[in-house]
Amino acid sequence: MAVNVIMGDITRVKADAIVNAANTSLLGGGGVDGAIHRAAGPELLAACRPLGGCRTGEAKITPGFKLPARYVIHTPGPIWRGGDRGEAQLLDNSYRNSLRLADENGCETVAFPSISTGVYGYPLEQAAAVAMNAVTCGLRECRSVRDVTFVCFDARTEAAYRRALARLGPAE
Numbered sequence: 151m152a153v154n155v156i157m158g159d160i161t162r163v164k165a166d167a168i169v170n171a172a173n174t175s176l177l178g179g180g181g182v183d184g185a186i187h188r189a190a191g192p193e194l195l196a197a198c199r200p201l202g203g204c205r206t207g208e209a210k211i212t213p214g215f216k217l218p219a220r221y222v223i224h225t226p227g228p229i230w231r232g233g234d235r236g237e238a239q240l241l242d243n244s245y246r247n248s249l250r251l252a253d254e255n256g257c258e259t260v261a262f263p264s265i266s267t268g269v270y271g272y273p274l275e276q277a278a279a280v281a282m283n284a285v286t287c288g289l290r291e292c293r294s295v296r297d298v299t300f301v302c303f304d305a306r307t308e309a310a311y312r313r314a315l316a317r318l319g320p321a322e
């Protein structure tokens with residue numbers, strides 16, 4: 151069981167599954183969502199259309215098509231609205247449901263972006279803490295997932311996730 155933090159572009163990561171910070175339509179967008187759709191090719195949107203969208207905090211899986219990853223797991227994280235609208239629980243749900251779906255599909259390695267901390271405005275330090283806790287707890291229930299990597303797109307995000315990982319202590 152390993153949790154790692156790297157800086158990079160998630161569309162180039164060769165994990166069994168990469169997670170997409172999607173929106174509830176699952177019809178693409180900007181940010182990492184746009185990057186994943188561009189790299190996967192038009193078949194990804196074609197595979198998303200029949201899924202009928204996805205509720206915030208839930209997750210749906212498609213093939214990765216032209217991506218190095220076998221699967222894409224799409225999860226809409228919460229839009230930050232000040233913190234008293236259940237955002238932390240919804241973000242926690244996004245990580246745990248994505249991990250469970252990867253596990254159910256026999257994935258051994260999973261890569262996450264920093265969900266909700268871009269367009270959706272979730273404060274980075276708080277999001278990193280929720281993410282790290284959700285993933286380390288969720289990993290304990292996994293049968294096939296053994297390695298999770300947070301793929302951070304910039305140094306500030308990487309530093310926040312490294313701090314969150316360090317706070318977990320050596321046991322994790």
Ligand code: APR
Pocket residue numbers: 158159160161171172173178179180181182183184185227263264265266267268269270271301302303304307
């Ligand atoms: N690889 C890894 N991380 C990336 C990449 C990439 N190629 N591109 C962007 N990111 C990072 C951003 O820098 C940010 O740290 O992903 C994180 C999440 O930011 P967003 O992509 O804006 O996602 P989010 O805040 O969850 O907002 C989701 O934005 O793109 C739309 O359709 C999407 O409506 C949805 C909303």
